[in-house]
Amino acid sequence: MKCSNCGEREGVVSLTQIIEGDVRTVSLCAKCAEEKGIETGVGVAETPLGGFLAALQESADPDAPLTAALEARCDGCGATLRDFRESGRVGCAECYHSFDAPLRELLRRLHGSTHHTGQRYTGVAALPVLAPPATLRELRDQLRRAIEAEQFELAAELRDRLRESE
Amino acid sequence: MIDLSLLPDGGMSWLEASGPGSHMVVSTRVRLARNLQRHRFTTRNEPAERDAILGEVERAASETRGLGRAVRFRVDRLDTLDRQLLLERHLISRELAATDPSLRVRAGSGLLVQDQASVMVNEEDHLRLQALRSGFALDAAWDLVAALDSELGQRLGFAFHPEFGYLTSCPTNVGTGLRASVLVHLPGLVLTKEINKILQALSQVGLTFRGLYGEGSEVVGNLFQLSNQTTLGKSEQELLDQLSKLVRQVMEHEERSRQILLRDATAILEDKVWRAYGLLRYARTLSFEETMNLLSGVRLGVGLGLIPNVALYTLNKLLVFTQSAHLAAAQGRALADDEVPIRRAAYVRRILEEEVGRSPPNPGAPTT
Numbered sequence: 001m002k003c004s005n006c007g008e009r010e011g012v013v014s015l016t017q018i019i020e021g022d023v024r025t026v027s028l029c030a031k032c033a034e035e036k037g038i039e040t041g042v043g044v045a046e047t048p049l050g051g052f053l054a055a056l057q058e059s060a061d062p063d064a065p066l067t068a069a070l071e072a073r074c075d076g077c078g079a080t081l082r083d084f085r086e087s088g089r090v091g092c093a094e095c096y097h098s099f100d101a102p103l104r105e106l107l108r109r110l111h112g113s114t115h116h117t118g119q120r121y122t123g124v125a126a127l128p129v130l131a132p133p134a135t136l137r138e139l140r141d142q143l144r145r146a147i148e149a150e151q152f153e154l155a156a157e158l159r160d161r162l163r164e165s166e
Numbered sequence: 167m168i169d170l171s172l173l174p175d176g177g178m179s180w181l182e183a184s185g186p187g188s189h190m191v192v193s194t195r196v197r198l199a200r201n202l203q204r205h206r207f208t209t210r211n212e213p214a215e216r217d218a219i220l221g222e223v224e225r226a227a228s229e230t231r232g233l234g235r236a237v238r239f240r241v242d243r244l245d246t247l248d249r250q251l252l253l254e255r256h257l258i259s260r261e262l263a264a265t266d267p268s269l270r271v272r273a274g275s276g277l278l279v280q281d282q283a284s285v286m287v288n289e290e291d292h293l294r295l296q297a298l299r300s301g302f303a304l305d306a307a308w309d310l311v312a313a314l315d316s317e318l319g320q321r322l323g324f325a326f327h328p329e330f331g332y333l334t335s336c337p338t339n340v341g342t343g344l345r346a347s348v349l350v351h352l353p354g355l356v357l358t359k360e361i362n363k364i365l366q367a368l369s370q371v372g373l374t375f376r377g378l379y380g381e382g383s384e385v386v387g388n389l390f391q392l393s394n395q396t397t398l399g400k401s402e403q404e405l406l407d408q409l410s411k412l413v414r415q416v417m418e419h420e421e422r423s424r425q426i427l428l429r430d431a432t433a434i435l436e437d438k439v440w441r442a443y444g445l446l447r448y449a450r451t452l453s454f455e456e457t458m459n460l461l462s463g464v465r466l467g468v469g470l471g472l473i474p475n476v477a478l479y480t481l482n483k484l485l486v487f488t489q490s491a492h493l494a495a496a497q498g499r500a501l502a503d504d505e506v507p508i509r510r511a512a513y514v515r516r517i518l519e520e521e522v523g524r525s526p527p528n529p530g531a532p533t534t
Contacts, residue, residue, distance in 0.1 A: 010268075027384075077206045089290070091210035093203050093325035093333045096340075106337050107330060113399025116331025118342040119312075125320035138328050161328075 003029035074098035075149065097145055100154050136162070168239070168248045178255070179282055181486060183478035185301020189469045190417050192349040192389065192482060195256070196307040196406075197296040198315050199334045199343035201325040207335040208272070208290055216274025216288045223287050226321035227278055232314040233285065236278040242271050247500060250491035252277065256298060262289050283310050285318075290335050291343075293318070302413065304346055304406050312402070331398060341398025346406055348413045349378070353388040353466045354423030355416075364419060365390075372396050373412055378458075378485075387458030387485075392416065428470055439467030443476075447518050451507040457488050457514065480521050488514060 003011045004027055011027025070082040076094025081102060084090060096103055107114045139162045146155040180193040201207060205219055220240075227233035241249060241258060246265055253263035257279060264271040276287040286294040295318070297310035325333040331341040339345070355361040365375055376391040377384040392413055394405045427435050442463025446452070452460075465481050467473035486492060493509045494501045501509060 089209040092206045111396040111398035116341045118401040121326035
């Protein structure tokens with residue numbers, strides 16, 4: 001459906017208005033939605049990340065850290081933060097480790113929390129019962145990857161959590 | 167053209183209007199987003215990898231009770247009309263259906279359906295497990311999808327982070343990966359102009375609303391899909407309980423609005439619902455939107471006991487079968503654009519006539 005405001009671009013966001021008891025839904029393109037101050041689905045993901053990147057830019061050297069942060073690649077799929085900013089989609093499970101800080105911040109803004117309190121995944125059932133609990137195993141894996149990726153802050157946090165769990 | 171009658175109940179038992187609160191709630195859907203640890207997510211993978219994912223999921227599914235007898239569709243090998251048909255039955259999402267001419271259907275996309283549970287494969291996430299139930303039935307839908315999750319999770323390695331929980335392609339689904347939604351009919355709140363206030367209040371407590379076809383779809387026929395906005399930080403049960411509590415409150419408000427209308431505007435309300443019935447019964451062309459709005463009027467009339475002897479099941483069936491791909495399927499061929507409203511009106515007339523044949527409603531009967 002074409003944007004009901006400009007009539008040119010494709011609508012990406014549906015806006016439901018209630019006028020005189022009539023429910024009317026109009027479709028707006030990203031540009032017109034932005035002009036009207038309406039967040040599009042993609043914008044929800046982009047805005048907090050944009051905020052994070054803006055914060056990076058404000059640090060001592062304006063250009064270097066931003067470019068470096070945007071171009072750093074995920075070990076798992078080769079995606080960059082720039083890719084994420086453009087698509088609003090994460091490339092693989094490993095991205096959540098590779099881009100821990102910005103994604104953690106984004107999750108906090110989106111959900112108001114970064115701590116999953118729901119059901120815990122216990123892994124494929126074929127694993128022998130003697131294997132260490134999934135969470136410990138995963139923590140150790142992450143610690144190893146964090147050290148390899150020289151993400152020392154994350155590594156320290158993981159080490160502390162491992163100590164608590166063991 | 168695909169034969170949906172192959173599905174054990176045609177994938178249609180959610181239309182039965184047999185579930186709790188059916189006078190106001192059409193259906194309840196619970197979905198879980200899951201990804202395989204070892205594969206790149208959909209936006210970064212290739213057709214060959216998606217084929218491998220579909221193969222792994224189908225193999226694992228064949229060993230489960232929940233999907234062992236599933237009917238499988240290679241969505242990427244279906245033509246547009248068939249994909250539209252699956253979309254209209256709420257079995258696949260708009261993203262997977264990709265019926266818009268500007269979109270290309272994603273290679274490797276698949277669907278498995280068994281009873282009231284289904285799995286979309288290679289959607290935005292590798293797996294989207296979903297259960298659809300008639301009426302207001304969050305717990306029943308959750309039980310179904312949780313059982314499926316457990317069976318598949320024992321066979322496929324899901325992407326899970328010790329702190330963030332289940333990992334998804336879009337960060338908005340991380341954590342539980344759970345989206346529960348209740349399709350509720352709120353004409354009373356719309357007519358009394360209370361709806362805006364209610365929707366605003368809901369958005370402040372972490373609920374969101376959508377149209378009939380989920381994200382980005384329009385609200386038609388006063389049908390609102392209410393669902394949880396966030397997926398992380400609360401347990402599955404907490405998310406379901408909160409949604410359940412709020413939907414109950416919305417239903418109470420709706421009931422109150424309906425009673426106010428019935429008390430203060432009896433004649434207007436009666437006229438409105440019978441006009442809707444009359445148009446549906448005799449019109450010669452009907453657009454989809456008009457049909458939805460008229461069905462809303464009749465549904466309100468049935469809910470208030472003003473229109474006797476029209477089954478909610480009939481109205482639910484009309485919601486689905488008056489859509490363009492279903493009308494085309496009934497003719498066994500694609501329909502020209504100007505033919506669709508004529509076929510739609512003819513179908514609605516026939517179904518309502520059959521209903522009259524069974525037990526005639528009496529438009530002349532005074533209700534006050």
